[in-house]
Amino acid sequence: MSTPDNAAVFSKGLEGIVAAHTRLSDVRGDLGQLIYCGYDINELAGAVSYEEVVHLLYHNHLPNAKELRELKATLAGFRDLPQGVVDLVTRLPRDTPPMHALRTGVSALGCYDTTADDDTMDAQRRKALRLVAQIPVLMAYFHRARQGLDLVAPDKSLGEAANFLLMIDGERPSAEKESTIDMCYVLHADHGMNASTFSARVTISTLSDMYSAITSAIGTLKGPLHGGANEGVIKMLQQIGSLDQVDAFVDECLRQKQKIMGIGHRVYKVLDPRAPHLKRMAQILSAKLGEPKWIQMSERIATRMLDAKGLHANVDFYSATVYYSLGIPTDLFTPIFAIARTSGWTAHVLEQLSDNRLIRPMSVYTGPVGLKVVPLASR
Numbered sequence: 001m002s003t004p005d006n007a008a009v010f011s012k013g014l015e016g017i018v019a020a021h022t023r024l025s026d027v028r029g030d031l032g033q034l035i036y037c038g039y040d041i042n043e044l045a046g047a048v049s050y051e052e053v054v055h056l057l058y059h060n061h062l063p064n065a066k067e068l069r070e071l072k073a074t075l076a077g078f079r080d081l082p083q084g085v086v087d088l089v090t091r092l093p094r095d096t097p098p099m100h101a102l103r104t105g106v107s108a109l110g111c112y113d114t115t116a117d118d119d120t121m122d123a124q125r126r127k128a129l130r131l132v133a134q135i136p137v138l139m140a141y142f143h144r145a146r147q148g149l150d151l152v153a154p155d156k157s158l159g160e161a162a163n164f165l166l167m168i169d170g171e172r173p174s175a176e177k178e179s180t181i182d183m184c185y186v187l188h189a190d191h192g193m194n195a196s197t198f199s200a201r202v203t204i205s206t207l208s209d210m211y212s213a214i215t216s217a218i219g220t221l222k223g224p225l226h227g228g229a230n231e232g233v234i235k236m237l238q239q240i241g242s243l244d245q246v247d248a249f250v251d252e253c254l255r256q257k258q259k260i261m262g263i264g265h266r267v268y269k270v271l272d273p274r275a276p277h278l279k280r281m282a283q284i285l286s287a288k289l290g291e292p293k294w295i296q297m298s299e300r301i302a303t304r305m306l307d308a309k310g311l312h313a314n315v316d317f318y319s320a321t322v323y324y325s326l327g328i329p330t331d332l333f334t335p336i337f338a339i340a341r342t343s344g345w346t347a348h349v350l351e352q353l354s355d356n357r358l359i360r361p362m363s364v365y366t367g368p369v370g371l372k373v374v375p376l377a378s379r
Helices: 050-059 065-077 083-090 098-112 121-146 160-169 175-188 195-205 210-221 229-240 243-256 275-289 293-309 315-325 330-354
Strands: 025-028 033-036
Touching: 033 050, 050 065, 050 121, 050 160, 050 175, 050 330, 065 121, 083 098, 083 121, 098 121, 098 210, 098 330, 121 160, 121 210, 121 330, 160 175, 175 275, 175 315, 175 330, 195 210, 195 330, 210 330, 229 243, 229 293, 229 315, 229 330, 243 293, 275 293, 275 315, 293 315, 315 330
Parallel strands: none
Antiparallel strands: 025 033
């Protein structure tokens, strides 16, 4: 669609374009702030559980004790997967990338939900909560199956973080491991109009269904410029190998003008407010596990890049070290991001539906005009 120059604003990558009003979260990149429903992330991290954040995003207030008990019971009651979905994800090739398995599994969940196309808001809210509860179970079943291990059933007495760790490890997590993952969930729950959230809102704006919207978001999150960055950080650290090799690696990247994974952010112009929480956890875990190399390398890279380019480490930079220190396989880093972000995605879908307008941006045509068809024999 071509339009006069004064009829539309062109912004590559839609940078600076406002596509929606939202009460859910605000990313203040110039100030280094992240706000969920009025609460600064520094107020929430370490003070509330992930389930409390889910309630906050859905209902615009932190729950009281009764509301929290009811939400936890609802999520625990939604964890059972249809047997057909269990069969599907456990029979995928063992070398299937987990994000592929997650995308496929969520799409399959829609096939077994008889209310998938029920567009009443009550039904949409139930589907949203069901996905928050079932996505971690789906991922855990796939992970156990690809290792040839018996599946671990969900434990309704456990919260979301503890239940996921139980299901992937086969044993109840320590309180420290549970609280670490729970805080990671809190930090990753929502983040403004990021690429995957925008993808979910675009999909649901067509009045498609909840499962299609979240499948779209998962496919978007998978990319290394979005959620896949945390896997890239650990691979980078493994490639560097040791602290004494960091400077040479950074110098070469600077010389070649190559991106360093986990450094810089599209929105934050100052420090990502989530990064210090994860850095502190990485430092604690490294000290307890006696493996300081990864955090030492990370801190050196962060210092060099801040000095050389004025770029700060982002949330992916330290979350990678946290997950790795906990013994979580590298290719589960991004699925854990997806597990946490499902609360934000579904909350945005519900918000989009509450005052929907089809999201349909324009493009600027730059191709030729006036071409004439040449007969086939003369081409």
